[in-house]
Amino acid sequence: MDNLEDLKILAEQWFHQGVEFFQQIPPTQLYAAIGVLLLTTILLVSIRLFRRTKSNTVLLSGLSGSGKTVLFYQLRDGSTHQGAVTSMEPNEGTFVLHTENIKKGKTKPVHLVDVPGHSRLRSKLEEYLPRAAAIVFVVDALEFLPNCRAASEYLYDILTNTSVVKNKIPVLLCCNKTDKVTAHTKEFIRKQMEKEIEKLRVSRSAVSSADIANDFTLGIEGELFSFLHCYNKVTVAEASGLTGDTDQVQEFIREYVKP
Template identity: 70%
Template sequence: MDEEKMEKLRIQLQQLLNETQEFVQKIPPMQLYAAIGVVISTIFLFLIIRLFKRKSSNTIVLTGLSGSGKTVLFYQLRDGSSHLGTVTSMEPNEGTFVLHSETTKQKGKIKPVHIVDVPGHSRLRPKLDEFLPQAAGIVFVVDAVEFLPNVRAASEYLYDILTKASVVKKKIPLLLLCNKVDKVTAHTKDFIRKQLEKEIEKLRASRTALSSADITNEYTLGVPGEAFAFHQCYNKVMVAEASGLTGDTSQLEQFIREYVKA
């Protein structure tokens, strides 16, 4: 009985195929080509739209050395609280939400932001590579008070980020965020920028001198014959200030909304 049903189905499909071929043969060639062209164009447009949507990310990655205040900034963005300072994170803090300062605006019309706070401990930094490919922007947080004792370590970490293929190829914008500027002993953002540029220039010279077998960094920085400056980077690098404990995150939020449209 099953074989009879299968045979009937095969015959019906064959008849349908024959009828389709006869119908197509009756269509004038120009109309047929036009119809095919419309179908191909529609498919192509659909693929382009899907590709564009796939590239549009709402992820902002917070990174930097341990103790720079990333986690406090994360909570300020999420709920407007410093959570009494928090402690050093051992796992990424991650969440998708409307920025706290925007919660009074009309709901449903503001695009949520996916914020990832990546631990700054050197052993945990490989976790950063998990999030960079999907990042719309990177925020590198620097402790403006304890900057000078950590300038070398911060420069090395920043150099590694700016030379990663996942950052360079997508030209992911980076915000150098000087945190804790509410403190009297905090360094200015211009001072921090200049010192980091000087340290990265030293790194660039030393790493360029290494053998070509060293493939730690995928790209090089700067322009040959010129002192390094952030404007020479493949991706856009900006400098701003913030204070996580006092809730002054306006410049950070401006960067976020520049690359994750509301």
């Protein structure tokens, strides 16, 4: 009983001391201290919120047959259980990349979306672009030349899209199917596509296209087009979805969706 009484007295003493201490501080200083405390709390909370809302969406785009779906399954499962069928719906999933899964490290899942390349389904891409953290543009390095123009047109539309430019979404030009010896090199593909985009730039600035509103013009006036002139970072890589040679693609994804 006595102990309890003592404790009560001690607590009361401390309380009074505390009150006296605060009464000694001039009110302006007290308000300033409370203000600083509140501001730091708000700042810390908003940093946390901002971090949480950072997108983990990576888009796989490119012409039909370039190998997006095979790449999607390779990144997810390490196998290619679907192929040779044209996708009619976007394929999406949130997962830790297959090779990372093997290592059992703590990693942040990636939301990967494989958007069909068929021209009638391409409008789907625009729905995903505003929340994309990065875009992997897949090109068939085997059948490259016959598709060069169409692929360049598609890439041009992506690179001039409002969300892509405003959010400076990084793009990886992924030269796929390099498991075959006849596949073109990434340097060749990059140069050919730059040339093709240069042509498009000239023709499109003459007549503005009616079906897709390109809000931005690409490149630097009076200079030949180069991916280095883009508002966003464009890098080139080689891959083979079929054989699982996807290291460069994974590196790119993990540069923008931190583990």
